[in-house]
Amino acid sequence: MLKNRSPQWSPRAVVFDCDGTLLDSEKHWVDARQHVLDDHGMVPDEKFADLAQGVHYAECGRLMATMAGRPRMAAELTDDLLRAFRALASATPVTCPGAPALVASLAGSMPLAVASNCPQDVVESCLSGAGLLRHFRHVVVPGGTVRPKPEPDVYAEAAARCGVDPGECLAFEDSLCGIRSAVSAGIPVIGIGERPSTESLQLADGWVSSLEDPELVAWAGSWRREQLSG
Structure with missing residues (x-):
């Protein structure tokens, strides 16, 4: 399942990204960004959507301000973006395909953590x-000395809190920004999505279209059996 890893390898802890991996909230971010842009009469260039995916919301606010030629509005746009996202995400939390089943199957057999760029x-x-929080021992977000993705900090901190070396963890990520973060932390990562970029495929140790992938589900079942028998 993973390149450059023995077929018998299994993780001692698993760290999940949140948006687009556990929760289908990327649409909420897209809608929130569009709402803010429309409110301020801004029209971003065609590269904006790709550059904005997975980045910290403050960076997204700066990106919107820069692309609109209004850099002094970065803080205002960031606040507006987070306010719009909170309203959308809290009203309709939706899980990604396979996420509840995979998380529930692993809970109790190994430490599980979330590494996200969103506020705690x-x-x-x-x-x-969405009924998932109870399964996770740790939720790691930027703050203090912990920098946001694509820096490695949130993933490195998640591994440390789980009590395992980064190379003994496995990360699940849907964005290039998050994949870069996990790789920089020394954590093997499985990318998720239907249309991965070339760089995402090169960096990720494996790729699945969703957490319902049959090979992934079968492999994850073997981790649980190994942990419980050990």
Whole structure:
């Protein structure tokens, strides 16, 4: 399942991204960005959508301001973006295909963590609303000395809190920004999505279209059996 890894290898802890991996909230971010852009009469260039995916919301606010030629509005746009996303995400939390089943199957057999660029309260409230928060021992977000993705900090911190070396973890990510973060932290990563970029495929240790992938589900079942028998 993973390139450059023995077929017998299995993780001792698993770290999940949140948006687009556990929760189908990328649409909420897209809608929130569009709402803010429309409110301010801004029209981004064609590269904006790709550049904005997976980045920290403050960076997205700066990106919107820069692309609109209004750099002084970065803080205002960031606040507006987060406000719009909170309203959308809290109203309709939706899980990604296969996420509830995979998380539930692993819970109790190994440490599970979430590494996200979103604020702590947003991540926890959305996961709680979707019935997933109780399965995770740790939720790691930027703050203090922990920098946002694509820096490695949130993944490195998640591995440390789980009590395992980064190379003994496995990450699940849907964005290039997040994949870069996990790889930089030394954590093997499985990418998720239907249309991966060339760089995403090169960096990821494996790729599935969703967490319902039959080969992934079967492989994850073997981790649980190994942990319980050990």
